[in-house]
Amino acid sequence: MDLFSKIYFNYSKIVKTIKIYLLLAGPGLIVMIADNDAGGITTYAATGAKFGYSLIWFLILLGPVAYFVQEMTVRLGAVTKHGHAEAIFSAFGSFWGWFSLLDLTVVNWLTMVTEFIGMTAALSIFGIPPVVTVAIVVLVMLGIVLSGRYWTWEKITMAFCLVNLIYIPAAILVHPSIPDILRNGIVPNFPGGFNGELFFLLMANIGTTIAPWMIFFQQSAVVDKNMKEKDIPWGKFDTVVGAFFTVLVAVFIIIVTGTLLYGMNIDSAAQAAQVMMGTHPWVGTLIAIGLFDAGFLGAICIALTNSWAFGEVFGWAHSLNYKVREAFWFYIFYFLGLITAGGVVLIPGAPLVLITLFVQVIAVTLLPAALVFLIILLNNEEIMGKYKNTRFDNIANITIVVCIIVVSSLYGISTLFPNLFG
Amino acid sequence: MEALERVFGERIGSIISESTGKIRSINQKYATPTIKLSGGAKFALLLLRFYLIFLVVLLVYKFWTVIHGGA
Numbered sequence: 379m380d381l382f383s384k385i386y387f388n389y390s391k392i393v394k395t396i397k398i399y400l401l402l403a404g405p406g407l408i409v410m411i412a413d414n415d416a417g418g419i420t421t422y423a424a425t426g427a428k429f430g431y432s433l434i435w436f437l438i439l440l441g442p443v444a445y446f447v448q449e450m451t452v453r454l455g456a457v458t459k460h461g462h463a464e465a466i467f468s469a470f471g472s473f474w475g476w477f478s479l480l481d482l483t484v485v486n487w488l489t490m491v492t493e494f495i496g497m498t499a500a501l502s503i504f505g506i507p508p509v510v511t512v513a514i515v516v517l518v519m520l521g522i523v524l525s526g527r528y529w530t531w532e533k534i535t536m537a538f539c540l541v542n543l544i545y546i547p548a549a550i551l552v553h554p555s556i557p558d559i560l561r562n563g564i565v566p567n568f569p570g571g572f573n574g575e576l577f578f579l580l581m582a583n584i585g586t587t588i589a590p591w592m593i594f595f596q597q598s599a600v601v602d603k604n605m606k607e608k609d610i611p612w613g614k615f616d617t618v619v620g621a622f623f624t625v626l627v628a629v630f631i632i633i634v635t636g637t638l639l640y641g642m643n644i645d646s647a648a649q650a651a652q653v654m655m656g657t658h659p660w661v662g663t664l665i666a667i668g669l670f671d672a673g674f675l676g677a678i679c680i681a682l683t684n685s686w687a688f689g690e691v692f693g694w695a696h697s698l699n700y701k702v703r704e705a706f707w708f709y710i711f712y713f714l715g716l717i718t719a720g721g722v723v724l725i726p727g728a729p730l731v732l733i734t735l736f737v738q739v740i741a742v743t744l745l746p747a748a749l750v751f752l753i754i755l756l757n758n759e760e761i762m763g764k765y766k767n768t769r770f771d772n773i774a775n776i777t778i779v780v781c782i783i784v785v786s787s788l789y790g791i792s793t794l795f796p797n798l799f800g
Numbered sequence: 801m802e803a804l805e806r807v808f809g810e811r812i813g814s815i816i817s818e819s820t821g822k823i824r825s826i827n828q829k830y831a832t833p834t835i836k837l838s839g840g841a842k843f844a845l846l847l848l849r850f851y852l853i854f855l856v857v858l859l860v861y862k863f864w865t866v867i868h869g870g871a
Contacts, residue, residue, distance in 0.1 A: 470845075471833040472826065477852075692822060743855050750848055754841045761835065783851075790855075794862045 402612040403619070404532040405599035408679065409448060409592050410620025411539040414627050415676025416496025417489070417737070418586040419647040419669050422628045425579050426635030427644040429570075431554075434563030434629050436580060440587045441625035443782070445617055446774050447588055447749070448596055450756050452613035453765045455600030462597040463687035466751050469761070474751070475691065481744040482687055486591050486680045488737045490719035493680070495730055496673035498723055499648030500666045503655060512720035519678050519716055523709065528602050528698040535678060541671040543623070545630040548664040552637040559633065581789035587624075588782055590744040591683045593752060598686035602697050610765065631668075634661065647672075677716065685712040742790030746783040753779055 414422075425433055451462065458465055463482070467475030497515055498508035522534050568576055596617075605613055635650055638658060644650050647669045655662035682698075685708045689696020695705035702709050722728055753775060756767045767775065792798050837845070 467826070467830040469833055469835045472830040474845075475826075475830055691826060739859070743852060746851060747848055750844050754837070754844065755835075757838075757841075758835050787851075787855075791858065794858060 399612065399615065402605070402609055403616045404536065404603060405596050405605075406448065406452065406613060406615075406617030407620040407623070408532070408535050408539060408675075409596040409599070410444060410617065410624040411542050411627070412595075412675040412679040413444065413587065413589065413592055413624050414542060414672055415489075415586075416493050416647065416669060416673035417676075417734070418628070419496070419631060419672045420644075421579070421582045421586045422631040423635045423639075423647045423650040423665075424644045425583060426632035427639040427642045427650065428579060429576070430636040430640045431559050431563035431632060432567055432569040433579070433583070434559065434632055435566045437583065437625055437628045437632065438564075440583065440628075441621045443584075443778050444587050444624065445621040446771075446778050447752070447782075448592060448617050448621075449614050450752050450767075450771075450775065451593055451597040452600055452605075452617060453610055453762065454752070454755055455597040456605045456607050456610050456613060457762055457765050459601055460597075461601055461686050461690040462594045462748065462752075464690035465597070465755060467691055469755055469758075470751060474747070478744065478747060478751070479687055479691055481740070481747075482590060482594060483684055485737065485740045485744055486684050487715060487719055488733055488740060489589070489591065490677050490680050490715060491722050491730070491733050492737055493673040493677035494720045494723040495734065496647065497670050497677070499646065500651065500670035500673065503648065503651055503662070503666045509724055512724060515674065515677070516713075516716050516720055519674075519681070520713060522678065523682070523698060523712060524702060526699065526701040531698045532599075532603070535675070538671055538675050538678075539623075542627055542668065542675065544664050544668045544671070545627055545634060548661050548668070549630040549633040549637075551661050551664070552634055552658065554633050554637045563629075563632075578789075578792055581785050581792065584782065584785045585738060585741070585789045588745065588749075588786075590741055590748050591680050593748050594687055595679050595683040598683065598690070602686070602699070607765065634665065677719070681712050681715040681719075684715050685709070738793045739790045742786050745786055749779045749782065 422437075454465065455461070460468065463475070463479055466478045494512060494515070498511045501511045502508065523531055525531060570576065600613060635644065638654055638661065639650060642653070644653075647665065651662045651665040651669060653662075654665060686696050688694070688711055689705070689708045692707070694707040696708045697705065700708070722733070723730065753767070753772075756762060756775075757772065759766050
């Protein structure tokens with residue numbers, strides 16, 4: 379083979395690989411990027427504003443953590459062809475099944491409310507009234523799923539995932555000091571010592587990295603996409619790519635707020651965008667658009683998670699490949715979740731701050747259970763066969779799961795009792 | 801069934817009775833766990849129960865202190 383033939387051969391091999399990936403990409407990428415939802419963006423913005431670039435190293439560490447947990451859902455979904463809700467009912471019986479399903483419903487609905495809070499706050503910066511935002515968002519989200527094809531939904535949602543990268547140009551616009559980022563951000567350190575405030579933000583960052591809905595969502599999406607056992611390596615790769623982007627976005631948000639708002643106490647990403655609009659209008663605009671997109675992605679994925687979970691357990695048709703008349707309850711559940719969560723934001727005097735805090739507490743009741751079930755199922759040879767956890771998987775996953783349970787519990791408890799950790 | 805229909809009206813009554821019937825059938829279908837649990841798994845589930853009871857107690861305590869004007 380001459381040189382040109384070799385180059386052409388390698389080029390077509392790479393193109394073919396990319397084509398296969400684009401065909402199989404989706405659940406991992408979407409779940410990871412949607413993980414940077416409105417609450418996540420707020421946490422990163424607050425972290426950057428409070429501690430500058432100092433905690434970038436910590437966010438980088440959270441990438442593999444998210445990957446190891448989510449990768450298990452790929453294997454479980456591809457092997458069992460069941461969503462997580464159905465898997466829990468089937469394996470552990472109705473007590474744990476109902477507990478998980480009802481807890482998931484409550485925590486997901488409350489999280490959706492926080493996504494609408496983020497979306498309405500973001501568009502309010504541009505003078506768009508919340509009622510218009512909620513109405514348009516619900517209609518668009520309904521339109522996206524009504525195509526009757528999982529593939530269409532997935533590719534449209536992936537386009538929204540691309541918008542999440544808007545924080546990269548925002549960070550470039552603020553001209554951060556690269557040497558400062560490398561010096562302060564990459565080497566592990568605890569700025570100002572390990573105090574209560576730092577601990578709370580570390581816990582918040584871990585809390586936003588793994589949420590209960592993510593486990594249910596990715597497993598159901600893998601099933602709906604009809605991924606087979608042979609697709610598991612691609613599903614894992616998709617999850618790696620997603621984990622990379624979720625960390626990338628988080629780091630760039632920290633760079634933006636760490637450069638422009640360093641030393642400020644930020645309560646929400648919308649507040650950060652509002653402050654920036656005064657001094658750096660373009661950056662403020664990008665942050666607001668990013669916040670809206672984050673809330674949008676979060677809401678659409680979480681609403682679907684509920685519909686899938688109920689469909690699996692109640693035996694309704696529960697696939698995006700069905701038309702409305704074929705999967706009526708699936709779509710009704712999706713629509714009702716969105717419209718009620720959006721409606722709450724429009725109620726004058728609704729306790730939105732309380733709801734935002736309550737999400738963390740309720741999530742703590744479900745996350746440990748979902749993770750423990752995941753580990754037990756992945757260790758069952760009868761269910762998983764050759765895809766069961768290896769010794770290395772177990773060491774990594776059990777360590778991560780125990781750490782997540784401890785830290786998320788402390789986070790939930792410190793939300794209930796704010797003065798507990800000083 | 802008839803009592804439900806008397807209280808809630810025919811349509812809503814039948815939806816409620818259909819739903820309770822469905823829930824009953826789900827409970828029957830998943831009455832017994834299908835996987836054989838190892839000792840470690842049983843222990844993990846036991847810890848999970850204690851953990852959840854602990855969280856419920858905390859939530860009730862917080863609720864009680866809020867109602868009585870505490871933190």
